Amino acid sequence: MNATTSVTVRVPAKVNLQLAVGPARGDGYHGLVNVFHAVSLFDEVTVSARTDLPPGQAVLSADGERPDHLARVPLDEGNLAARAAALLARHTPRATGVHIHLRKAIPVAGGMAGGSADAAAALVACDALWDSGVPREQLLELAADLGSDVPFPLLGHTAVGTGRGELLTPLPTPGTFHWVFALAEGGLSTAAVFAEYDRLRPDAPEPRLDHDLAAALAAGDPRRLGTALTNDLQPAALSLRPGLASVLDAGRAAGALGAVVSGSGPTCAFLAGSAEHARGLAAALRGLDECADTVTAHGPVPGATVL
Incomplete structure (x- = not known):
């Protein structure tokens, strides 16, 4: 040893x-x-x-x-x-x-x-x-x-x-993307979110890669990527935590290029156009009832x- x-x-x-x-x-x-x-x-x-x-x-x-x-x-x-x-x-x-x-x-x-x-x-x-x-x-x-x-x-x-x-x-991802994450009080059970998804989508289709999203990544284009962000679990997460909808709406109103619940939630992710834009978005989201804190980050890493 x-x-x-x-x-x-x-x-x-x-x-x-x-x-x-x-x-x-x-x-x-x-x-x-x-x-x-x-x-x-x-x-x-x-x-x-x-x-x-x-x-x-x-x-x-x-x-x-x-x-x-x-x-x-x-x-x-x-x-x-x-x-x-x-x-x-x-x-x-x-x-x-x-x-x-x-x-x-x-x-x-x-x-x-x-x-x-x-x-x-x-x-x-x-x-x-x-x-x-x-x-x-x-x-x-x-x-x-x-x-x-x-x-x-x-x-x-x-x-x-x-x-x-x-x-x-x-997936090829040239360039850097800037993010803001709005953190919520408490967590969400992944199992509970999937169970709610099954209740809401009993007829769920087989999943497919979104080629518009892959193209946006390959081009390093944050605006195209923002419009392509999707999460099939988001309706289930919002069903269990309805207040998260107001956080997503506030981020969009503050100029986020894209807004989505991350994974099973309850963290909400917002795509920004630059590091400065991300700092402004984070400031706009702080103080919302459903937002305990915000953090900024970049990717990929x-x-x-x-x-």
């Missing part, structure tokens, strides 16, 4: 540029076409060896700027990062127990895949800590075993996910990176 005693990995949040949701499959999942875009809101996951614990067993801690979000982070074996360490340990003889520390900046239960990002980071960090040498393709397979959103943070940048979202194909 190498002499490394701790590894820190930085990992980005995602926004869904297109989330097309098909009917429920026999295995309980939905077929998806999910265009992931990595943005510059990062968690940092530090994994340290704990030789007093059985291989793959984890103890967790967390800190961050938002105590209300931290209160929703599970610090037990149910955390996806802990499950990632346990899963990778079964694939390497060099595993130890670990302490996993999460420095959170990605909203929790906000539709930006913070828990999935932490799991991806834990896979990368444990692989480096244990000098496992697991090939990237196998890490992607392990990530898919953990959850549909876990593979993408390994890749970063922009990619389309098919199947249940775990089968990734990179790389996936999980060892610091």
